[in-house]
Amino acid sequence: MRNDIESILVSKEALNEKTKELARRISQDYEGKELVLIGVLKGGFVFLADLMREITIPVDMDFMSVSSYGDSTKSSGVVRIIKDIDINITNKHVLIVEDLVDTGLTLKHLKELLNTRGPASVKICTALDKPSRRKVEIEVEYEGIEIPDEFVVGYGLDYGGKYRNLPEVCTLSPRIYENR
Numbered sequence: 001m002r003n004d005i006e007s008i009l010v011s012k013e014a015l016n017e018k019t020k021e022l023a024r025r026i027s028q029d030y031e032g033k034e035l036v037l038i039g040v041l042k043g044g045f046v047f048l049a050d051l052m053r054e055i056t057i058p059v060d061m062d063f064m065s066v067s068s069y070g071d072s073t074k075s076s077g078v079v080r081i082i083k084d085i086d087i088n089i090t091n092k093h094v095l096i097v098e099d100l101v102d103t104g105l106t107l108k109h110l111k112e113l114l115n116t117r118g119p120a121s122v123k124i125c126t127a128l129d130k131p132s133r134r135k136v137e138i139e140v141e142y143e144g145i146e147i148p149d150e151f152v153v154g155y156g157l158d159y160g161g162k163y164r165n166l167p168e169v170c171t172l173s174p175r176i177y178e179n180r
C-alpha cells in the first residue's frame with residue numbers, strides 16, 4: 001500500500017493537532033447543550049472517532065451514509081441517502097462531522113435535510129477542506145486543514161474502497177489511476 005503513495009499532504013501530527021483544537025472549541029461552545037455528532041459514512045468515521053475522544057462534554061452520536069462519489073475521482077453532484085440516523089434530533093444541537101468538504105454539495109444537502117427535523121441548530125465540522133473546489137456556498141463553522149485541489153486518500157478517504165486505513169492524508173501515484 002505504501003508503494004502506491006506519491007506524497008503525504010497532511011501528517012498524523014497535523015491531523016491530531018487540528019482535531020484537538022476543534023474539539024476544544026466544540027467543548028466550549030456546546031457546554032450545557034445537548035450535542036449530537038452525526039458522522040458521514042464511510043469517510044467521516046475516522047475523524048469522528050478521533051474528534052469525539054477529545055471532546056470533554058457529554059455527546060450523543062449517530063451516522064448517516066450518503067453516496068456522491070462511487071469509486072470515481074469526480075463528483076456526480078448527486079447525493080443519495082443510503083443510511084439515515086436512528087435518533088431523534090428535535091431540539092438537539094447537531095454537528096455534522098465530515099472528512100472533507102469539496103464542492104459542498106453533500107453538506108448543503110445534508111444540512112437542509114436535517115434542518116427539516118426541528119433541531120436547535122445544525123453546524124458543520126470537517127477534518128479537511130478544499131475551498132477552491134466549492135460549487136455552492138456553505139458555512140463550515142469548525143474548519144479543518146485546508147488542502148489544494150488534488151484527489152487525496154487516507155484518514156478515512158478511499159480510492160475504489162482502498163486506502164482508508166492510511167493514517168495520513170496522501171496523494172496516489174499516477175500509475176494507480178492508469179491501471180484502472
Ligand code: 5GP
Binds near residue numbers: 043103106107150152
Ligand atoms: P462534496 O459534496 O463536498 O463535493 O464532496 C464531499 C465528499 O466527496 C467527501 O466527503 C469525500 O467523501 C468525497 N471527496 C471529495 N474530494 C475527495 C478526495 O480528494 N478524495 C476522496 N477519496 N474523496 C473525496
